[in-house]
Amino acid sequence: MIIVAILGLLALPAFANADFQIEPVSATIKGNQIEATAILELSLSDETEEALDKGIPLSIVVELALLRARPLLWKERIDRWRFPVQIRYHALSGRYIIEQTGAGPTGTDSFGSFRTVADALAAAGGTQRFLISVANRSLDDGSDYRLSIRASLDIESLPVPLRLVAYISPSWRLGSGWNQWKLEQ
Amino acid sequence: MEIRAVIKRATGPAPSIAFAILLLGAVLLLTAAAQHSEILSDHFSILVIVNLLGILILALLIGANLWRLVRQFRSGILGSRFTIRLLITFALLAILPLSVVYYFSVQFLSKGIDSWFDVRIEQALDDALLLGRASLEAFKNDQLRQVQEDAVHLSEVDTQLEIVQLLDDLREQGGYFEINLYTQSGSIIASSSLEAQSLVPDAPDDMTLSKIRKGQVHAELEPLSGGGLQLRTAVPVHSRGVSQPVRVLQVLQPLTLRYARLGQSVQSARDEYERLAYLRDPLKFSFILALTLITLVATLIAMWAAIWSSRRLVAPLRDLAEGTRAVAAGDYNKRLPVTSGDELGILVQSFNDMTRQVYRAQNHARRSQHEAEQQRTYLETVLSHLSSGVLSFDHQHRLRTQNTAAKQVLNVKFDKEIGSHISTLHHHHPWIEPLVSAVENSMQRELAEWQAEVILVGGRGRQVLMCRGTRLPGRGLRGGGYVVVFDDITDLIQAQRDAAWGEVARRLAHEIKNPLTPIQLSAERIRHKYLDKLDPSDRPSLDRATRTIVQQVESMKLMVNAFSNYAQPARMNPEPIDLNHLIHDVVELHKQTDKPINIILNLDKSLDRLTADPDRIRQVLNNLIINTRDVLAEVSRPKLTISTRRITRLDNKFAELSIIDNGPGFPDDMLGRIFEPYVTTKEKGTGLGLAIVKRIVEEHGGTLWAENIDARGASITIQLPLDLARDANVTDPNIKITRLRAVGHRKQ
Numbered sequence: 002m003i004i005v006a007i008l009g010l011l012a013l014p015a016f017a018n019a020d021f022q023i024e025p026v027s028a029t030i031k032g033n034q035i036e037a038t039a040i041l042e043l044s045l046s047d048e049t050e051e052a053l054d055k056g057i058p059l060s061i062v063v064e065l066a067l068l069r070a071r072p073l074l075w076k077e078r079i080d081r082w083r084f085p086v087q088i089r090y091h092a093l094s095g096r097y098i099i100e101q102t103g104a105g106p107t108g109t110d111s112f113g114s115f116r117t118v119a120d121a122l123a124a125a126g127g128t129q130r131f132l133i134s135v136a137n138r139s140l141d142d143g144s145d146y147r148l149s150i151r152a153s154l155d156i157e158s159l160p161v162p163l164r165l166v167a168y169i170s171p172s173w174r175l176g177s178g179w180n181q182w183k184l185e186q
Numbered sequence: 187m188e189i190r191a192v193i194k195r196a197t198g199p200a201p202s203i204a205f206a207i208l209l210l211g212a213v214l215l216l217t218a219a220a221q222h223s224e225i226l227s228d229h230f231s232i233l234v235i236v237n238l239l240g241i242l243i244l245a246l247l248i249g250a251n252l253w254r255l256v257r258q259f260r261s262g263i264l265g266s267r268f269t270i271r272l273l274i275t276f277a278l279l280a281i282l283p284l285s286v287v288y289y290f291s292v293q294f295l296s297k298g299i300d301s302w303f304d305v306r307i308e309q310a311l312d313d314a315l316l317l318g319r320a321s322l323e324a325f326k327n328d329q330l331r332q333v334q335e336d337a338v339h340l341s342e343v344d345t346q347l348e349i350v351q352l353l354d355d356l357r358e359q360g361g362y363f364e365i366n367l368y369t370q371s372g373s374i375i376a377s378s379s380l381e382a383q384s385l386v387p388d389a390p391d392d393m394t395l396s397k398i399r400k401g402q403v404h405a406e407l408e409p410l411s412g413g414g415l416q417l418r419t420a421v422p423v424h425s426r427g428v429s430q431p432v433r434v435l436q437v438l439q440p441l442t443l444r445y446a447r448l449g450q451s452v453q454s455a456r457d458e459y460e461r462l463a464y465l466r467d468p469l470k471f472s473f474i475l476a477l478t479l480i481t482l483v484a485t486l487i488a489m490w491a492a493i494w495s496s497r498r499l500v501a502p503l504r505d506l507a508e509g510t511r512a513v514a515a516g517d518y519n520k521r522l523p524v525t526s527g528d529e530l531g532i533l534v535q536s537f538n539d540m541t542r543q544v545y546r547a548q549n550h551a552r553r554s555q556h557e558a559e560q561q562r563t564y565l566e567t568v569l570s571h572l573s574s575g576v577l578s579f580d581h582q583h584r585l586r587t588q589n590t591a592a593k594q595v596l597n598v599k600f601d602k603e604i605g606s607h608i609s610t611l612h613h614h615h616p617w618i619e620p621l622v623s624a625v626e627n628s629m630q631r632e633l634a635e636w637q638a639e640v641i642l643v644g645g646r647g648r649q650v651l652m653c654r655g656t657r658l659p660g661r662g663l664r665g666g667g668y669v670v671v672f673d674d675i676t677d678l679i680q681a682q683r684d685a686a687w688g689e690v691a692r693r694l695a696h697e698i699k700n701p702l703t704p705i706q707l708s709a710e711r712i713r714h715k716y717l718d719k720l721d722p723s724d725r726p727s728l729d730r731a732t733r734t735i736v737q738q739v740e741s742m743k744l745m746v747n748a749f750s751n752y753a754q755p756a757r758m759n760p761e762p763i764d765l766n767h768l769i770h771d772v773v774e775l776h777k778q779t780d781k782p783i784n785i786i787l788n789l790d791k792s793l794d795r796l797t798a799d800p801d802r803i804r805q806v807l808n809n810l811i812i813n814t815r816d817v818l819a820e821v822s823r824p825k826l827t828i829s830t831r832r833i834t835r836l837d838n839k840f841a842e843l844s845i846i847d848n849g850p851g852f853p854d855d856m857l858g859r860i861f862e863p864y865v866t867t868k869e870k871g872t873g874l875g876l877a878i879v880k881r882i883v884e885e886h887g888g889t890l891w892a893e894n895i896d897a898r899g900a901s902i903t904i905q906l907p908l909d910l911a912r913d914a915n916v917t918d919p920n921i922k923i924t925r926l927r928a929v930g931h932r933k934q
Contacts, residue, residue, distance in 0.1 A: 055464035056457040092460070093318060093453040094407045094415060112411035116393075160461070161230050162468040165475060168231065 020044050021061075021152040021177035026128070028148045028184050030140045035067065035133050035184065041126035041152055041177075048172040049154065050118060052163070053097070058089035060158040063150065065131060068181075070145040079146075082133050085155065086125045088118075097121035146184040152177045202494065206487045209240040213483050217476050237479050244486040251493045264511075265504030269496045276492030281485055288481040295473050303463055311456045318452045322407055322445075326417055329439060330405040332360055333419045337435045340367065340423050346376065353378035363416070364388065364438040367423065370399055370431055390420050390436050398422050398434045407441075415449060416440040502530045509537055518545040574673045575651075578658075581665035583608045583629055595651070595674045596621070596642075617642050621651060625670050628655050640672070649858065650676045676858065687863050687877075691753025699746045702739045709735035745872070752863060752874050758799040758885065765841055765906075766793055768800060769828055772807040776815070783815055788829035794908050796841050802882045809875040810845050810902060816868055817849040817900075824848065832908070839908040840888075846901040851894040860892050876902075 021043050028037040043061060045053065053059055063084040068076040087100045096114040099121050115121040140146060153176030156167040167173035216233040255273070258266035336356045343352050349367060357365045357378045364379040366387045372395050377387045394404045397420075404420040416438050423433040441449065462469075505522045512520040520541050522534045566589075569576050575592030579585055584607050588600045598615045608626050612619040620640045628636045634657050642649040653672040660666035713732035717725055766789040773785050811826070818824035827846045832839065852860055852867075859865045861880035864873035879902075883890045888906040895901055 052464060056461040057464060091409045091453070092315060092456055093322070093449050094409050096409060098409055100411065114408050157231065160465055160468075162465050162472040164230055165234065165472055166468045 020046060020175045021154075023150055023152055023177040023180045025148075025150065025180055025182040028182050030146065030184050030186050032141065033135045033139050035131070035135070035140070035148065037065070037131045037133075037148055037150070038128060039131070039150055039180075040128050043122040043126040043152065045118060045122070046172040046175065048170065049175065053088065053090050053118065056090060056092065057160065057163065058087055058158075060155040061086045061088065061125060061152060062155045063129070063131075063152045065133060066149040066179075067133075067135060067184075068147040068149060070147060076147065079138065080133075080135050082131075084131070085158075088121050088125060099125050140184070141186065143186075147181050148184050149179045149181040151179045202490060205240075205244070206490065209237070209244065209483050209487070212237050212240055213476075213480050216479060234475075237483070241479065241482055241486060244483070244490065248486060248489050248493065251490075255493075264507050265500045268503065269500045272496040272499060273492050276495060277489055280488030280492060284481055284485055284488070288477065291477055292474055295477065296470055299466060299470050299473070303459075303466060308459060308463065311452075311459050314452045315456045318449050322415075322441075322449065325441070325445070326405045326407065326419075329417050329419050329437070330403060330421070333405075333435060333437045334403070334421050336360065336365075336437070337421045337423045340433075340435055341425055344426075349376045350378070360437070360439075362437050362439050366436045366438075368395075368434040368436065370395065370434065372434075375433060388418075388438060390418070390434065394418075394420050394436075395434060398432070410440065413450065414440060415445075499530075501525070502534050506534060506537055509541065513541060513544065518548050574671050576669065576671050577625075578667060578669045579608060579625075579629070580667040581660060583626075583668075585611065586667070592672075595649070595672065621653065621672070624653060625655060625668070629668055633657065639675075649674055650679055680862070683862055684881075688753040691749045694746050695750045695753075699743065699750070702743050702746070706736055706739040706743075709739070748872050748874060749863075752878055752881065758802060760797050760799050760886075762795040762797055763800045763803065764795050765803070765830055765843065766791070768803055769807060769830070769843075772804055772811065773828065776808075776811050783818055783824040783826055785811075786825065786827045788827060790829075790831040793830050793832050793841055794839070796906055796908050798886050798906065802885070806879050806882050806904070809879045813875050814845060814847045814849070818847055821849055833905070840905040841908055843904040843906070844901055846895065846899060848899040851898065851900040852892060854894075857892060857894065861890070 021041070023042075024040040026038040026040060028035060041063070045059070049059060063086070065082045065084070067079040067081070069079055070076050084101070087098075089098050089100075090096075091098055091114065094114065096116060097118055097120070098112070098114045100113075101111045113121075113124055115124060154167075154173065156164055156173065159167055212233060216230070216237050255266060255270055259270055339356065340349065340352055343349055353365050353367065353376050356362070357380070362380075364377070364381075364387065366377040366389075367375040368390065369375060372389055372392075374387055374389070379387065390398075390404070397404050401422060403422070404418070406418050407415045408418050410416055417440075418436065418438055420434055420436040423435045425432070502522070502525065509520045509522050518541055521538050524531050524534050524538070569587075569589035570591075572589060572591050575595040576587070576589045577585060577592055578587045584605050585600070585603050586605075588604075592598075593600055596615070596618050598618060602614075603611055608622060608629065612622045620642055624638045624640050628638075633655070636655045638653050638655075640651045640653055642651060651672045652675045653670060655668055655670045657668055658666035709732045713728060717728055717732075720728055769787065769789065773787065776782070777785070814826050815824075818826065825848045827844075829844045829846075831842050833842050834840070856865055856867070861876050863877040865877075866873040866875075880890060883904050883906070886906055888904055890902060890904040892900060892902045
């Protein structure tokens with residue numbers, strides 16, 4: 002019974018408690034490049050904030066997926082991008098650090114420290130502009146392209162002992178769910 | 187069937203062992219992942235799901251097996267009870283130690299993790315952090331004070347060039363990394379940085395500017411992206427002129443390497459400890475979960491192994507039980523598969539050897555029984571076709587077997603007498619008492635072999651039996667019983683008598699008849715020569731004497747002729763005759779006599795014509811009717827019934843003629859010899875009437891016998907063959923004898 006319960010919880014939708022909000026603003030295609038703007042509102046639950054204060058770094062991932070609508074068929078996924086943002090607490094300075102390593106939304110690293118969690122989340126969220134390019138494909142073919150976006154807490158980046166708890170507890174399943182908008186040529 | 191075979195193969199030992207090993211491997215990987223393995227920790231969740239699915243599949247398989255076992259137990263299938271008992275034993279043996287180990291492991295794990303965290307260490311780390319913060323605070327205050335002094339110096343210069351120059355001087359004097367002057371709104375006025383490439387100064391944020399506008403100062407440590415800390419200090423720069431706005435002086439100073447390293451070390455140790463402390467419960471949960479999964483997998487594998495072992499152990503026993511049942515039901519050809527070389531395999535092999543031996547013995551017994559039955563059938567056939575009667579008795583002198591001839595000779599059915607003691611055999615059949623006495627006497631005397639001639643007098647008249655008895659070999663101390671063989675030699679004696687009478691007739695003809703003619707002629711000559719010459723007084727005497735001689739000689743001639751006719755077979759002229767028509771003719775003749783009797787005819791109209799000499803058959807009918815009429819002379823209401831019918835015996839067809847009267851019947855002492863010459867109850871007559879009847883009937887291949895009727899009267903029955911005489915010369919005595927024996931029903 003315990004096993005079935007655990008399996009059942011794991012099988013639940015990943016973002017039952019949607020504490021992240023994403024509002025698509027615009028998305029346009031230029032050649033094989035997409036420029037999208039969305040407003041992200043991020044907030045943490047008490048449990049995740051407590052874990053952050055206890056030195057557990059949290060990773061918030063913004064995922065983008067380019068889809069092509071097909072008549073009578075499901076949408077074809079053309080490409081997918083992940084933009085992780087890590088937030089951690091610096092005990093010595095008492096500040097919250099926001100760090101985007103590798104590929105930020107604009108393709109550059111960014112680092113910042115903030116006095117409060119809210120400031121840090123506001124810096125990680127807010128109006129975000131995404132510049133992404135699709136390799137080996139031109140998007141000017143007149144197809145009906147859609148862009149999906151979501152933001153979620155990356156449980157797999159948590160320390161191993163915490164992952165099971167995070168999977169089971171709704172307080173840890175933070176996410177916006179997929180939001181989609183049509184790409185304009 | 188194919189699906190079942192696939193399922194059976196898939197749930198066989200090899201796939202099950204492979205599955206169990208895979209599951210154990212998955213559990214080990216999960217354990218490694220839980221222990222922060224670099225590679226496996228990324229797949230921790232997948233491993234959990236794989237393990238849970240494996241456990242679920244294993245649990246389902248075990249559940250299905252248990253359900254099947256329960257169904258077999260409810261259906262009373264052989265071996266299910268023992269399998270369940272073994273399964274429970276194995277499961278308890280596996281689960282109980284596992285449960286104990288699990289309990290103590292959880293306890294040790296929980297306490298072990300708790301022991302990692304010490305309040306003193308936590309306090310020390312907190313203190314170290316506070317110490318670090320205090321040290322940094324002192325550094326910060328020194329830095330603030332110095333920057334405030336720099337701000338005073340900066341307030342004394344006005345021109346841009348002077349400001350830039352002063353900033354450079356201050357940066358060099360203070361050893362700052364970067365020093366900048368901003369307006370209240372955050373616009374850069376002048377900047378001096380250690381890194382010439384830094385084109386864009388790190389501007390203070392809005393909160394800092396707001397504080398400056400309020401007249402406050404700002405000094406705060408900030409973490410750097412590459413590690414380390416920098417101190418951001420911002421103070422207001424008041425101008426000498428009242429109307430001039432307040433400016434903002436910001437100094438960025440990274441901590442010295444030593445400070446940074448020490449601070450980072452304190453930070454890292456404290457962070458690690460805090461993280462571990464926070465993760466204490468999830469860590470316990472993960473470890474306990476891994477331990478639970480391992481225990482669960484081990485328990486389920488133990489259960490699976492218990493089911494498999496129980497079935498494997500019980501399978502030969504079940505086969506043995508089924509084999510025993512089959513043997514008990516008579517199937518001795520049952521063979522069981524020998525699946526192992528252990529003691530159970532030896533037991534199964536022994537069972538197979540035993541059933542093989544029993545099967546052979548059974549076959550041998552069956553063959554012997556078959557042979558015995560064949561022998562018995564052969565004996566019964568022989569016995570049933572024997573003309574000799576056979577009776578056998580067991581060691582307790584009870585009748586066991588008898589043959590057909592015995593029934594016919596003794597006129598006893600013997601159906602109810604089987605199993606009866608010999609002393610009781612004659613209770614319902616008194617006429618066989620002499621035979622019973624002779625046999626019983628021999629048994630009591632325990633004679634090994636004996637022979638005796640026994641005379642029975644019953645409904646069929648006088649019978650002479652030649653009996654021979656033999657004691658059968660016994661078994662152990664028990665006697666073996668007796669067998670008695672007897673022959674009805676009445677016919678044989680009769681034939682001997684007939685032969686004797688024939689010889690007598692031939693002698694009479696030769697020795698008596700020949701002298702009679704000279705005697706007669708001599709008497710007539712004496713009478714003719716001397717009658718006239720004698721005195722008249724002597725003449726009558728001579729006349730009487732010679733007449734008497736002639737008459738007596740004539741009478742003797744007639745007697746000798748009659749006897750000669752009887753003794754010598756006459757030439758017959760057989761032809762197809764209608765017996766019923768012949769009977770009508772003869773009866774009609776006798777109705778015209780002086781003393782007619784009531785003759786009732788009961789003739790079978792379907793009677794076939796038979797081949798016979800009509801004159802001889804007419805003589806038979808005349809003799810019988812005359813004989814009967816003489817017998818009925820003194821009966822008040824004489825009645826004679828003549829009947830015919832067609833009978834079939836042993837595939838032979840006969841015409842049966844019966845003459846029944848209501849007279850006094852035959853005397854018992856004469857009944858057996860009534861067809862012999864000169865055996866008669868009448869004072870007159872030759873005494874050859876019935877003897878001639880018998881001879882004619884036998885010359886036609888027929889049989890006849892006389893019986894007394896219980897109520898009153900007697901009967902004479904004649905059976906004449908309907909078929910044989912058509913193809914053979916009935917005068918041939920050999921044919922006659924052969925046929926008589928073939929019929930086997932000859933009666934006197």
